Amino acid sequence: MEVALVGITGYAGMVLYQLLQNHPNVTKIHIYDHNLNEPTELNTILPIFHDDHTEVLPYEDSDIVNDNQVAFFATPAGVTSKIASDYIEANFPVIDLSGDMRLNQSDYEHWYHKPAASQRDLDQAQYGLAEFELASGHSYIANPGCYATATLLGLAPLIQQHLIELNSIIVDAKSGTSGAGKALSPLTHFTQVNDNLQIYKPNTHQHIPEIVNELQSWDINVSAIQFMTTLIPITRGIMATIYAKAKPGVDGIMIDKAFSQTYNDKPFVHFLGEALPDIKQVVGTNNCDIGAIYNPATNTVTIDSVIDNLLKGAAGQAIQNFNQLFDYPESSGLNLQTFLP
Amino acid sequence: MEVALVGITGYAGMVLYQLLQNHPNVTKIHIYDHNLNEPTELNTILPIFHDDHTEVLPYEDSDIVNDNQVAFFATPAGVTSKIASDYIEANFPVIDLSGDMRLNQSDYEHWYHKPAASQRDLDQAQYGLAEFELASGHSYIANPGCYATATLLGLAPLIQQHLIELNSIIVDAKSGTSGAGKALSPLTHFTQVNDNLQIYKPNTHQHIPEIVNELQSWDINVSAIQFMTTLIPITRGIMATIYAKAKPGVDGIMIDKAFSQTYNDKPFVHFLGEALPDIKQVVGTNNCDIGAIYNPATNTVTIDSVIDNLLKGAAGQAIQNFNQLFDYPESSGLNLQTFLP
Amino acid sequence: MEVALVGITGYAGMVLYQLLQNHPNVTKIHIYDHNLNEPTELNTILPIFHDDHTEVLPYEDSDIVNDNQVAFFATPAGVTSKIASDYIEANFPVIDLSGDMRLNQSDYEHWYHKPAASQRDLDQAQYGLAEFELASGHSYIANPGCYATATLLGLAPLIQQHLIELNSIIVDAKSGTSGAGKALSPLTHFTQVNDNLQIYKPNTHQHIPEIVNELQSWDINVSAIQFMTTLIPITRGIMATIYAKAKPGVDGIMIDKAFSQTYNDKPFVHFLGEALPDIKQVVGTNNCDIGAIYNPATNTVTIDSVIDNLLKGAAGQAIQNFNQLFDYPESSGLNLQTFLP
Amino acid sequence: MEVALVGITGYAGMVLYQLLQNHPNVTKIHIYDHNLNEPTELNTILPIFHDDHTEVLPYEDSDIVNDNQVAFFATPAGVTSKIASDYIEANFPVIDLSGDMRLNQSDYEHWYHKPAASQRDLDQAQYGLAEFELASGHSYIANPGCYATATLLGLAPLIQQHLIELNSIIVDAKSGTSGAGKALSPLTHFTQVNDNLQIYKPNTHQHIPEIVNELQSWDINVSAIQFMTTLIPITRGIMATIYAKAKPGVDGIMIDKAFSQTYNDKPFVHFLGEALPDIKQVVGTNNCDIGAIYNPATNTVTIDSVIDNLLKGAAGQAIQNFNQLFDYPESSGLNLQTFLP
Structure with missing residues (x-):
């Protein structure tokens, strides 16, 4: 072809x-x-x-x-x-x-x-x-989009199976500089990025509506998500750390099962249980690696979803x-x- | 002396x-x-x-x-x-x-x-x-502790003035490697840290009880916080990104006022309004720089609190x-x- | 097989x-x-x-x-x-x-x-x-060895065709930390490597005799080389910057021709003339990219030879x-x- | 004032x-x-x-x-x-x-x-x-200039006391990106600098004539030096690695003595003998730290001179x-x- x-x-x-x-x-x-x-x-x-x-x-x-x-x-x-x-x-x-x-x-x-x-x-x-x-x-x-992919794959089982409180979703997403592209900018000048973390486009990143749209296709009751982006001193990779309150009666085992079932037959998405992935383990691949930990003290599930932003x-x-x-x-x-x- | x-x-x-x-x-x-x-x-x-x-x-x-x-x-x-x-x-x-x-x-x-x-x-x-x-x-x-300082200074006005829902607090804290000390460890080997992000001690970091204790001294109703730590490829500095739901009737202006009043006479804490600080602006100093943004779409306030972890x-x-x-x-x-x- | x-x-x-x-x-x-x-x-x-x-x-x-x-x-x-x-x-x-x-x-x-x-x-x-x-x-x-490969490929045409003064060879070689392996050491602790350059094993690196042996197989008159190694804050890659005095009558054109002829039919060695390669252009490949510049003011040829040390x-x-x-x-x-x- | x-x-x-x-x-x-x-x-x-x-x-x-x-x-x-x-x-x-x-x-x-x-x-x-x-x-x-300072302080005792062959001087200088200034350029884009080394301005750096002029004020017979500059993925600091052939009869002890005498009463220049300094030990200070090793196998002295380029x-x-x-x-x-x- x-x-x-x-x-x-x-x-x-x-x-x-x-x-x-x-x-x-x-x-x-x-x-x-x-x-x-x-x-x-x-x-x-x-x-x-x-x-x-x-x-x-x-x-x-x-x-x-x-x-x-x-x-x-x-x-x-x-x-x-x-x-x-x-x-x-x-x-x-x-x-x-x-x-x-x-x-x-x-x-x-x-x-x-x-x-x-x-x-x-x-x-x-x-x-x-x-x-x-x-x-x-x-x-x-x-x-x-790159942030949307990491976030949506991290949220899909939770939303599709109605396991979390919809108004409690917080996404703290971190990206390397290749996501910001080749255009020169003070934000991506080496001297500015090195030894630094910078939050950018707070509440205004253009991937937000894309994420919300797709979530709504899974559960029409989703209305908004809290989504922040931080530029980190690496070239390749995104980590989306996602927090949400579990619905009453939901626990870590149910969350684990939801991820396992959803991604069982998906060759590029690996659910690792409570082993939270780092960024390097997916860089160079088309994989999305995901870990999840439920904290009973706060009734909060934390999802760690990592991808290579360019793959x-x-x-x-x-x-x-x-x-x-x-x-x-x-x-x-x-x-x-x-x-x- | x-x-x-x-x-x-x-x-x-x-x-x-x-x-x-x-x-x-x-x-x-x-x-x-x-x-x-x-x-x-x-x-x-x-x-x-x-x-x-x-x-x-x-x-x-x-x-x-x-x-x-x-x-x-x-x-x-x-x-x-x-x-x-x-x-x-x-x-x-x-x-x-x-x-x-x-x-x-x-x-x-x-x-x-x-x-x-x-x-x-x-x-x-x-x-x-x-x-x-x-x-x-x-x-x-x-x-x-270093994480405790960045987190507590970022939360103090909100807790002391009862502006947020206590069970909604999420802290996504990022630290450079100097916080992990001089002892050799695979976690802090250059080849492992460079080009990478690693979540460590999820829900088990020893600064959690220290933070909760101090928050309870400000509001006895605090019971737990969701607190995650990520190791970033820098040497010096911590950024604590803090999320919480505003209480009914609370808006961005009230939050802004609370921070301004609280830190008005504190020489080392600088409240910058919606200008979210990066890490480098405090490295080398004893300052804690803090920004806050209220998002009406999610009723969530995001606090960005940065310090030099060693100062x-x-x-x-x-x-x-x-x-x-x-x-x-x-x-x-x-x-x-x-x-x- | x-x-x-x-x-x-x-x-x-x-x-x-x-x-x-x-x-x-x-x-x-x-x-x-x-x-x-x-x-x-x-x-x-x-x-x-x-x-x-x-x-x-x-x-x-x-x-x-x-x-x-x-x-x-x-x-x-x-x-x-x-x-x-x-x-x-x-x-x-x-x-x-x-x-x-x-x-x-x-x-x-x-x-x-x-x-x-x-x-x-x-x-x-x-x-x-x-x-x-x-x-x-x-x-x-x-x-x-990794340093030996980058150095020998950078020197081969010059030695084999007797273009340089044998006692004038200086190799200033720089390597990322993956060359130092997985073993933990203060030398490769992130906090020590980041924002730093460290010369190590001065005049004592074990690749020196390996290089000299091979050079002697090309010209028996080689007796020793000056070879220094510097650890740089990257993970993958070596740059060997090589300096030598041209023999009387040798100029940039002859040097260029020697490299072109030597590597013309070698699929993994690319001679780029005066375009000195950076490290990233070979990382991920089995290539050795080489550039050479002759400076008439000092009668010195500078060779820049880069490889991915693990490939x-x-x-x-x-x-x-x-x-x-x-x-x-x-x-x-x-x-x-x-x-x- | x-x-x-x-x-x-x-x-x-x-x-x-x-x-x-x-x-x-x-x-x-x-x-x-x-x-x-x-x-x-x-x-x-x-x-x-x-x-x-x-x-x-x-x-x-x-x-x-x-x-x-x-x-x-x-x-x-x-x-x-x-x-x-x-x-x-x-x-x-x-x-x-x-x-x-x-x-x-x-x-x-x-x-x-x-x-x-x-x-x-x-x-x-x-x-x-x-x-x-x-x-x-x-x-x-x-x-x-920054490169000139590191190079001249590393060469001064050798030239002033006529210890090295003047036509043998090679300077392999490495600098962090702050030396390239605040102006945006593809050379200093984070994605280009990170995980990379780049030689720039080969044989054309504007500090070369400044160095030669000053060397000539110490020994009129200096005519040219071989000087190369490499951009490294750090923000602050320069390392000038300098190589030269010792004159007949000169050995490591004489070189050591020349540096010790020259810098004995200079508060900002520290001669460390054979302990070659890394960059971080001077960052933040006005110091120039210098080490020197004589290699009898090649009759070459290697000088390692480091400074904070902005101080x-x-x-x-x-x-x-x-x-x-x-x-x-x-x-x-x-x-x-x-x-x-």
Whole structure:
């Protein structure tokens, strides 16, 4: 299969390109870029790929739909909102790693501060949390955000099985700097990040509405979650530490059982019981490792959910969605190993 | 004044020694060590002090009470529990940085897994959270733990003024590795800490009962708090991110006012309103910087309280207690500057 | 092919196990450990491999020679010196990642401070710098050290083509902490490594004689090199910065040509001209990237040679030697991608 | 004494401000900025100084010469080259932390790629390497660069006493990111610096001519040095590792004696013999710690010279020069302690 990759200069695009190169069903990768005027060799644009002379093509002059069977977009916010309709109307399969097609119009404009796609197009996009949303029925997949993935997988059994008080959910999420992307900013200057922790976007992170939407699809009574993001001095990885009050009658055994049942047949989600995972054990893989501890003294369950933000939180999950869309085995191209030590 | 410093090889002891050297009322520092058999020059024990030939004396052979006017203990858990009574009976002033004299007998044995001091001695020790407990009345000061200090200062206005639901308190505390001390451990091996986050001692950290005790002294209805600790890849600093539900009728303005009033006249605690502090802005100082944001969507207040764990969380607060004990100005020896950049 | 892996708890052993799992010609991996008394599941020994129930076997009770076609040793110094003769006498192929069989007796005892193997056995071992020593003729391969690999690949064209003054070679080598292994030590305590640089083993690093030996095989006139090692606050990677005076008549163009010719047909060594590589561009791969700049003002050539110490500097090069030994394609099992970003 | 500080937003300016606040002879600090149009409170410009309401004044409208007795310039390259003449003509004492007045015209324009000050003004400026150049005779002090300070103090005894072959000097210098300043750049983006080493400005660093000039003042036969700079993932500190061939007849004892004699009476330079210093032992202080090892096998002496780049390499040395200029005790305002641990 020939695939289109639109946008490779960002971190998610680079990692997605590496995954696609190893996917057994991908025969050719056409790379496109919105900022090019003429075809340019990849190693000119990104010297790190020094042996790779693949031509990157200008997006504007290309016929992606005719030259490929699927398109991956690894573009920044504000790009696919303008062009998604071309693919939706053509009924052409797309896996969109950006946040543009995950929310409804008013939420998008409120949280992203940009013009949204048309509501008609947004209705056609399917949110692609791979463990819970089968990609087969729709062709435009809105690949989830990194924080949203870690948080939703950590909350799913609790919400779906109605084990926690819905108004008690607190998510204290920590991320490495690769989640903030390649753009220079004082927030991600080495001297500022090193030896430091910084809370950013308090109560305003754009993944909040995406999380709430998906939770509501599991339990309509969810109304809001408390969600804070802290930048930590590492490159790769997210830890979402989630706290919630157990409902009356719920205890640690029931919580344990709910996670075990939910993720029993999910190859990329590992429930570890009370062994709370660290970040490094998933970096380099498409795994989400989850631990849970119930504290009877406070009637609180603590969930520790960790992912590699660029894999399970971006490019890896995109491959999962790709596999679902084309009925490939779920782990095709995703037999990755933890980056040890 | 001549002062005794017992224990200098740990991080808190080294930093306390540096502070004492700069204190205007300290004329001589006698250093003692439990592991020495004969007097030994400091720079032999700790080459980092390469110009300092001060003799460190064996604890056992010394007459601390007669040779000094006050003693600081920067010893590990399990040391002062055995010897505190010598000083209490002599009515000799002590500032004890260890956790040995902060809890009652049963709590100590439960959380520290060591034999406790006698309850009579424990009753004589005063918990020394410097902003709220005046050191004048007692002479054996149990200097607070680092996590406890950041958490208690972040919660004090909310508890004292009854602004939050007591059963809703969640503390997600993050610490650099200096808090784990100098002892080698897989947890603090560079290869394990770097590029990683690790939750440790979930629901079992020994600072939990210390925090609950002090909260109960402010509001007897406090029963338990949810408190988790995460090790982050930095050396110095703690961030305690605290979440709680506001009581009915409480809003952001009331919370802001409570913090402003409480800390208005406290030179080391800075309330910054909604500007949530990062860790670096306090490292090198005795400050506790605090920000607070109320989120109406979840009725939750988030407190961000940061300290330098070795200063405000250990040696710096010990100097504050020393100043109180001897009626020196509160900032004597503590005019420290943020370690920039 | 069924292969033996002796020693998996160290970093090189873990990474080698990951590589062997992906090698197309390896059908089964038998793992052995000297410290076991009975078969034990891998995930009990190393929880990071949480899905892997492979039985690790006690070394003593096993018949490695009959159950396998080759053995990899990822054991610490002092192990294979005692047992190499068993394999040499059986003419059984071994790839030994330890330093035990790289030197002659007197050098080994001088630099490793341990008893050496017999000189007869040492004579049978072949030094396995994969780009220059074909593994076909011998069956006991002494896989090179990490510093030695980066240094030798950086010096090879200059020495082999007699372009530099032999007594002018200075190697300033920097390594991440994974090179120092898993054993706890004050040198690798996070608090000591973070925000720091430490020179260690000045003029006494055990890779020095290994480097000199190999250089002498290229030019018998080499007598000694100046070689210093600095520990840097990263986990993976080595940079060897090498300085030498050019011989009369040698200039930058000749140096460039020597590197280009030497490595033209070597898939894992990339000569980048004056573009000096950083460490991250090779981490995760078996590559050695090399840049060279000639400075006419000082008549000095500076070589910047970078590798991933656990791959090209250990487990990756072991796979290269394995491929040579069994006539597999050179890159089998080594199509690795840079760990981006 | 009232002092002017021109430029406070850079790292050196911030640190210099902190030092001046603690200097016993400074009664008032007037702060000036070239980018202001009207007086602005310091904590508005730099929120880190949250309690400090000092008015920062526009440079253009101010009468620095009349309102102060000395001026410190902590401005970027290209500023004082344009205005130094104002102060030189007024015979007003200046301590200039920028590189503008350290070189002659042609060197400045070659290495800085900017227009130089007039040669007449440059002739009036005195290079202020505090241990060797007494500031008393001149009033315009060109405070040395950070790399230059570490390198020159490491080489001084060897050059002044003619112990090494002049054409054999190699300097492999490593610096944390604070040396690269506050300006955002891909080189100092956290994701790029973390887990990485990067050589930058090979053979082109602007401190090279400054070092050579000063070496020539000690031995006119010095012609060039090989000098390379590597960016390391730390914030504060420089390590200059220096290699040179000993002259015939020179051995380790003579080298040791030369360093001991030279620095015997210099309070900020500590010669440690063969104990090679790490970076952390000087961070937070104005010290330069130096170790030296002679290797008879290669006839090479290795010098390890470490400083805090913002203190001894910038603001601290500026205070040393200030003390010399006004005959204050050498350590006034510089009784700093190592930032432990």
